[in-house]
Amino acid sequence: MFLLPVAYLSATADENPTKAPPKGFRQIYKEEGPAAFAKAIRNHKGLLLMDTTFRDAHQSLLATRVRTHDLLNVSPFVAHNFSNLYALENWGGATFDVALRFLHECPWERLEEMRKLIPNTLRFLHECPWERLEEMRKLIPNIPFQMLLRGANAVGYTNYPDNVVYKFCELSVQAGMDIFRVFDSLNYLPNLIVGMEAAGKAGGIVEAAISYSGDVSNPNKKKYDLKYYLNLAEELVRAGTHVLAIKDMAGLLKPRAATMLVGALRDKYPELPIHIHTHDTSGAGVASMLACAQAGADVVDVAVDSMSGLTSQPSMGAVVASLQGTPLDTAIPLNMISEYSAYWEQTRTLYAPFECTTTMKSGNADVYINEIPGGQYTNLQFQAYSLGLGDFFEDVKKAYSEANILLGDLIKVTPSSKVVGDLAQFMVQNKLSAKDVEDRAEELSFPKSVVEFLQGSIGQPHGGFPEPFRSKVLKNMPRIEGRPGMSLAPLNFDSLKQELQEQYANVSDKDVMSAALYPQVTKDFLGFREIYGPVDKLDTRIFLVGPKVGEEFEVTIEKGKTLGIKTLAMAEDLTETGEREVFFELNGTLRSVLIKDKEARKELHIHPKADKGNKSQVLHIHPKADKGNKSQVGAPMPGTVIDVRVKVGDMVEKGTPLVILSAMKMETVVQCPVAGKIKTVDINMGMKLEAEDLLITLE
Incomplete structure (x- = not known):
């Protein structure tokens, strides 16, 4: 099990162990409101940083697999030593889906636990996305939390009734969320407005984001030029955003383009806080963020050094060191960054199977060609391997660029990036060139996401849909005009809750909200929780790979109650139902349990010499x-x-x-x-x- 960083231990050794962490910008927001918070950010001297380590960094580098257990371990250290951060990005985006689907956690609990005012005690949650949020809030009461909200898509991949988006934001604020970075995958204004209004009505800080594509410094790239971004910014300011963000999800914002874009926005909106997000895929991220700061940006996104670079955000330490002694000095001590980084360097080793570095060893400037978002890169890689395309990932990247042009040169971020990625993998798997796709569009069976996009299910793209490609694919299929979610009937939350309560025990309103967003994934999670309980209490290595025979380990299930477990042996023979008996000691008492051996059952299914007398062993081709x-x-x-x-x-x-x-x-x-x-x-x-x-x- 990992220890807290040395600096945190030494900092608290001679102090009152229950001493509250220093005040941060969150106190201004909670005491005076979002407008006062925005004014304080704009008036601050020096560049402010948002730390993405708790969300986008591990989404980009480790396929979003980092568990609440490891986030909570370091949360008190962050609360005490990084109180002058603009925010921590720790929620939203893919974390909601992955927490439920793969980590068997509740993201709501994660947030609430981090917000607890318990700087010297680690708290462990029940596994659920809402609880993830709540757990974090308990541990970090002083730094604002920021999440990624997909406009009318909330944290899902599709459209929801408006009351679902509004209810989601309401519950998020209750669980400890502060700042909502609201974006739309196509920069489609009607979808953006829904998310902004929902976050604002809930009492949150609205940070409307313009998703960046193209290159404003290149006069040959005319679709997304400077005028396009200034016009969209004007609409978002008119809609009442508290902070304006540029979301450079693929790391395409070159230093010269950053100077042009941020400079133009600062000249036009001198009183408005400007926040810049990027990825370091090309290796130019630090240079671009320094250019943004010099041009007038108030906040830039960074990740702690050992979780930075590649498809993640630029290095926190590099930005801080570069600005020391200048008017933009961040006032963050480098030695604290070093301690923070050491923790993540050690923790990251546990997640080696999910590393993007299995194929990506360095920054790669071909991102300026393929434009793959940093948060999608590792997921696209895993999808390629699962589809048998692992050896053809370079072909997938090339096809991604071609698929983007086929679809009309899109703004690419979830869920529009998924549309492009699905088409790219479809092309590689079926050995189709871009011309093949165009010529055979009427006969091919396209991925569902591609068909639905062309129908208009995620909104209207800038410049319209590509023709005649769209008509060839859709033929006589229906098309959606205007905002897709506008025609959806309100969701009946009471009815959904009753349905869930008939199947599962202890269903909360947050479970109902999760089910509204991810129906089957939430049901699978609730079923898993009833069978296995709160698996977040397990150490990460035990959770991911299981204990070794003869290994002893401890599990703290609540304060003051720790179980000692020792794995003794596993039976060699399987039962008729494919289960294997596992023997272990629990606090010194011998126990055994029958566990389904999924790998052995797979072997039985495909073994060529099935026992004809055993009906459970069937060779099926x-x-x-x-x-x-x-x-x-x-x-x-x-x-x-x-x-x-x-x-x-x-x-x-x-x-x-x-x-x-x-x-x-x-x-x-x-x-x-x-x-x-x-x-x-x-x-x-x-x-x-x-x-x-x-x-x-x-x-």
């Missing part, structure tokens, strides 16, 4: 579709069947949706290649398939 036979429809990618739209005997037209497959959050709608009658349906719901497995036969 799914038939492949004949590529030359248009009456046979095959799977265009590996994945799980999540929807079957037709049945035997149905008459179908060319382009009719037949089946939806899902793999690593990429969904593909398989369309009918020709008109005809459904002869056989060769798959079932939930079936896991390989590429080219037979789905449907036609007459």
Whole structure:
């Protein structure tokens, strides 16, 4: 188990252990309101920093896998030694989904625990996204928290009824959130306004963000020029933003462009705080942030040194050292950054399987060509490996650039970046060039995200949809005009809560909110929590890889109550249901438990010499579709069947949706290649398939 940094231990050794951390900008916000907070930021002498280590840094470097356990360990140190930060970014974006889906945590609890005023005691939460937020707030009462809000998409990948977005912001403020960085993946103003109004009504600080693409310093890049950004900024200021942000999600903002853009905004809005976000993918991030500061930015985003660089944010230490002794001095001691960095350098080793550095060893300026957002880079990498494209990631990056042009040169950030990424992987997997995609658009079965984007499900892109590509793909499918969420009926929260309470115990309003955003993921989480309990109390290595035989470890389940566990042995033989008996000691008492051995069950399923007398051992080989036979429809990618739209005997037209497959959050709608009658349906719901497995036969 990791210890708190030495500086924190020495700083508190001779002091009252319950001493509150120094006051920060949060006190101004809580006592005087968002407008006073914004004024204080603008009047501050010196550059302010927002630390992204608790969210975007690990999203970009470690596929968002860092657990609340490791964030809470260092939270008291941050509260006591970094009280002059503008904010900590610790929530929103992909953290909500990943906490529920992979970490089995409640993000709400994470926030609330960090906000507790307990600077000398580590608190452990029940695993849930809201609790993650609450846990952090308990530990860091003085520094403002900032989250990433996807406008009308809240923290999801789709549109929700407006009352869901408003309720989400209300609960977030209650759990300890302060600043809402509101953006839209297409810079679509109606979607931005919904998020801004929801955050403002909840009492939060509204930081409206303009997502940056292109290059304002390059006169040949005309779609997203300086005039475009100034016009959008004017709309956001008119809508009442407290802080204006530039969200450079791919690290495309070069130093000269930064000087031009920030300088123009500062001249136009001398009283408005300006906050700049970037990624260091190219290696030019520190230079760009220093240029932003010189041009008049009030705040820039950084990550602690050992969690910075590559697809993460620029180095905190580098920015701080560069400005020491200048009028923009941050007043943050370098030795404190060193202690903070040492903790994360050690902690990061636990997450080695999720490292982006498995293929990316250094900064790469090809980001100026492919424009892949830093937060998507590692996830795109993992998706590529899961789809069998791990050796072709360079091809995926090249296809990403081509897919972007096919889709009209988009602003690329979740969820629009997912659309581009899904199309890129689809192209590589099916060996399609950009010309192939254009020429065969009417017959191809595109990823669901691509089809829905072209329908208008995430909003209207600047410059309109690409034609004739859009019409070829959609054919006679319906199109959405205007703001997608505007026509959605309000969600009935009481009905949803009743439904959840019928299946699970101890359902809170925050669980209901999670289910409104991620229905199946939340149900899976609630079921997991009922079976396994609060797994966040486990040390990270134990959680990720499990204990070794003979290993002793401790688990603190509540203050003053610690369990001593020692793994003794595992039975060699499996039970008929695929379970294995595990023997262990609990506080010195011998115990045993039956655990499903998932890996062994996989081996039984695929072993070529199945026991004919054992019905649980069945060798199943799914038939492949004949590529030359248009009456046979095959799977265009590996994945799980999540929807079957037709049945035997149905008459179908060319382009009719037949089946939806899902793999690593990429969904593909398989369309009918020709008109005809459904002869056989060769798959079932939930079936896991390989590429080219037979789905449907036609007459």
